[in-house]
Amino acid sequence: MSEIYVIHENPSWLAPLAEALSAEALPWTEWFMHNGSFDLAAPPPEGVFYNRMSASSHTRDHRFSAELTAGVLAWLKRWGRIVVNGPAALDLEISKVRQYAALEASGLRTPRTIMVAGRDQIVPAAFAHFAGEPVILKPNRGGKGLGVQLFHTLEGLKEHVESDSYIEPVDGIQLLQTYVRAPRPVVTRAEFTGRRFTYAVEVDTSEGFELCPADVCAIGELACPVGKVSGKPVHKFTIVEGIDARLRSQLEAFLERAGVDVAGIEFIIGEDGQPLVYDVNTNTNYNPEAEARAGIAGTPRSGMGALSAYLGRRLAEPRSRAA
Ligand SMILES: Nc1ncnc2c1ncn2[C@@H]1O[C@H](COP(=O)(O)OP(=O)(O)O)[C@@H](O)[C@H]1O
Ligand SMILES: [Mg+2]
Structure with missing residues (x-):
């Protein structure tokens, strides 16, 4: 049977996606990419392969997971499989230098x-x-x-x-x-699914700049949904209606050109009012607390809701079942 294969190396990041896929009753299985063997002369199974390999995999004792995944993705492509976030996405995931080259080539500005x-x-x-x-x-x-x-x-x-x-x-x-000084102490992470804007989350950086919009608080981080500034509770992560329309279409065009299907793209609005893009995450996590506050948790408008619906559409494509 044709199914969705989720390529990853971090079980705790898989749980929210597993829940969303199951809620849609989509057939799926995981490929835990740490070690294993692959017969390159044999065809991969039928289905849609969704690559969630993370740039930080080496910090979880999975030093060679990204390299292994690059090989597996090449094998899948050679056999004509549908790959969501294929080799081009992995290439950007593991190199900010290559991200910046691709962003600049699409007319987006990056910090010096x-x-x-x-x-x-x-x-x-x-x-x-x-x-x-x-x-x-x-x-x-x-x-x-x-x-x-x-x-x-x-x-x-x-x-x-x-x-x-x-x-x-x-x-x-x-x-x-x-160091980009933002007149408003926020960074924004815009989430894209199927190369289209899903939503954006603003991250309050007034407590310090070393924050990661999704990962710090994304998974079971119910312990840290609310920070404190001068004793006052402050929500660190807030979903916003949208982003500047021009920036949005430039980012969508960038994903199209770069061949990236799912991404969280981080930017800061600098002193001149212009956005500077500094991070492209192709292994994206979503902030459950911010989604709950925005009233979209568990709906098709949530990050995982949009993602599982997209994977379901890709699975329905005739090619995912073709030999
Ligand atoms: N050039 C910059 N100017 C100001 N803050 C930055 C800059 N680069 C990164 N940051 C802050 O540091 C955080 C982590 O940096 P980032 O480049 O996203 O690394 P990572 O890939 O580890 O997420 C960002 O979310 C942002 O808050
Ligand atoms: Mg980042």
Whole structure:
């Protein structure tokens, strides 16, 4: 029987999707991508393959899951299978540098970024490009905000890079990036399903910038739905009606051009009022508390509701059953 195959490496991120797929009574199965063997000469099963491999998989002791998935996706494509978030999506998921190239090629602006390989190259590059400015250090292969740090001075950056707490990025590439000051202390993550806008969530960054719009609070994070600023409760994640229409169509065009089907795209509105896009997440999670407050939890307008409906439509395509 033709089914939906969910390619992933993190069981706790799978639970909300499992619930939504089951609610739609869609046949599905999981492919846990940590180890295993694949006969490349044999055809894969019939169905729709949905890739949810995450850039942060290496932080869960799955160092080679992304590499294994790249091979599996190539095999699926070679056999003509329908793949949602195929090789092009994985390619962007694991490299911010490649994200930025693709975003800029679609006319979207990204923060000024210097790519650095080599621990001893970071400080000289920072002095050459960010003298007198705050700077952000982030790994090229990111996820969950891990390793993303803001330095107000380059002396602070130097101290960190020379310290024992410095962590070498998994692909050897660090990014030095302009710290975007947002007049309104929010970042926005716009969610897209089937390359179309689903909704956006605003993340309050007044407590600190190192937040991750979905992942921090997305899964069973009922413990942290509400933060506190000066003792006052503040909702960190708020679903907003929409985003600027021009930006929305530019982001949809970017997904079309890049061949990415499902994504959460993060941007900040800078001091000049223009959006700067800094993160494309192809393995997207949704914030259940914000969805509940917006009255869309468990409906087709929720993130997982829209996603499972989309996967169901792809499964109904004749090609998913063709030999
Ligand atoms: N250039 C920047 N200026 C200001 N804040 C930033 C910038 N880059 C990242 N951030 C903040 O840090 C968080 C994590 O960075 P991000 O690039 O999304 O890394 P990750 O891929 O780990 O999610 C963002 O959600 C945002 O709040
Ligand atoms: Mg992010």
